[in-house]
Amino acid sequence: MSCRGKVMDYLDVRFGFRDLLHHNFTEYLLPRTINAWYALGAVLLVLFAIQFISGILLLVYYIPDTEHAFESVQTIMNDVPFGWLIRYVHAIGANVIVLALLLHLLSVLFMSAYKDPREITWVFGFLIFLTSLGMSFTGYLLPWSQLSYWATVVGTNMPEAVPVIGEELVLFLRGGPSVGQQTLSRFFALHVMGFPFIFGLLLFVHLFLVRRIGVSIPPFGPTYRPEPPPKEFRHPEYPGGIPFFPNYVTKDLAMIYLFLTLLMAVVFFAPWIFLPAQAFEPADPFTTPAGIKPEWYFLAPYQILRIFPNKTAGILVQLAFLLFLFVLPFIDRSMERRPARRPVFVSVFIITLLIFIGLTVWGSVS
Amino acid sequence: MKAKKTLTRRGFVAAVASAIAAGLAAASLWPVWEFLSPPKTREGQEQETAVVPLSNVGPGKAHFFEFQGHPSVVLQPSPGKFIALSAVCTHLGCIVEWRPREEIFFCPCHAGRFSPEGKVLGGPPPRPLPSYPVKVRKDQLIIG
Secondary structure, eight states: EEEEEHHHHHHHHHHHHHHHHHIIIISSSOOOOOOOGGHHHHHHHHHHHHHHHHHHHHTOOOOOOOOTHHHHHHHHHHSTTTHHHHHHHHHHHHHHHHHHHHHHHHHHHHHHTTTTTTTHHHHHHHHHHHHHHHHHHHHHHTBBBHHHHHHHHHHHHGGGGGGGTTHHHHHHHSSSSSSSSHHHHHHHHHIIHHHHHHHHHHHHHHHHHHHHHHHOOOOSSTTOOOOOOOSSOOOOTTTTTTIIIIIIHHHHHHHHHHHHHHHHHHHHHHHGGTSGGGGGGGGOTTTTOOTOOOGGHHHHHHHHHHHHSHHHHHHHHHHHHHHHHHHHHHHHHSSOOOOOOOOOHHHHHHHHHHHHHHHHHHHOOO | OOOOOOHHHHHHHHHHHHHHHHHHHHHHHHHHHHHHHHHSTTTTOOOOOOOOOOOOOOOTTTEEEEEEEEEEEEEEEETTEEEEEOBTTTOOOBBOOOTTTTTEEEEETTOOOOOOOOOEEEESSOOOOOEEEEETTTTEEEEE
């Protein structure tokens, strides 16, 4: 027997990894009709792994102090070898993650994959989405540039519209009457420890449920029939399905490389899309730059607040929408998942999506 | 007779995929390695000399400063004579202190003792303290 074989046998006796690989890779079958949208979960796992690694690397040089934060980021960009690459990958990767999260959320909605028995999987996925937005928002302030400073001033000012406790909320969020060292310290703590810890727990439950309950069967094609909700737990079975490895992993890899190509294309050729000139000026609490706007994924909520005559109503509408999405699996109880047979749902889905895109474009040009 | 090993299609694809994966891993790890490398290993960043104002080093006094990333010390044991040494004890890397009454460098960690010239007088240090050349230029000391 070869040396490699002996090592593998030795480890297998002690870890039982061949059995694990067999059950979870080659023997684990997925629906034959599975499509590329299902690979977005794997894409997100890879993108988040890149964020964690690049984030840890940035921590080596970043100084969370209002006097030194901007300077330390400039040192990373200009003096540390490949510092620009690590920083761009982290900053632009956050945007690509939000894009992938939105596509994942939309595809799950469109295919009604949130329905019984996957309601809890949806709930945890939705919480992961909110946590990721929290990570993006808190990370945005850390470079302490004009862009990050004023976007945070505007962002942290939003809860002021909440009746009764609004002002207290703003004070608590900022750690003081204005955005300053206290804000930077608490955003830093949340960004590097608080949110990642919560994120890890949520992700664990989400992935556990995906594996335990199984992925939903795509509601397309002549052979698909809606299944009644199960009365008791059963292991996922997909007769005639394709093995997770190598068949499905190949699809996953194709999508992962597509997103990595997108990320690297922006990093190398168009980083200015996400890092405009104001991102390279140190924060000045006494000079608000003209036309300050939040990140693209916060433009729609930002525009809603601008068009609503009452700020409180604008906030409440958005909270109601988020709550509606959160509890959707518990409201939408019908068995039918085929989009072609759900005209009302699909119409509302498309109209809502168009409104979101419209508000985002409006927010960016107005 | 030993059977001749033939390359299967699956083996070929696995080998090519592994080679690509190894290349990508190396390409990803190279920037990380460079990013984490300490500044002194980067080209052109080695500090060649240090400048200390003459007024900081009175007769019988020692002045501590950083040179080439290490704590260092310059001493005037007798008027007009200057000695510059590494302040890092050669035993386990603690920083020595100057004891003017005894006229020795003393390591507080394990009681190593060095002469003003850096020679080992007692204790566990295996080697003398490394010394640096000192030049007096007007009202400054140029070390290194």
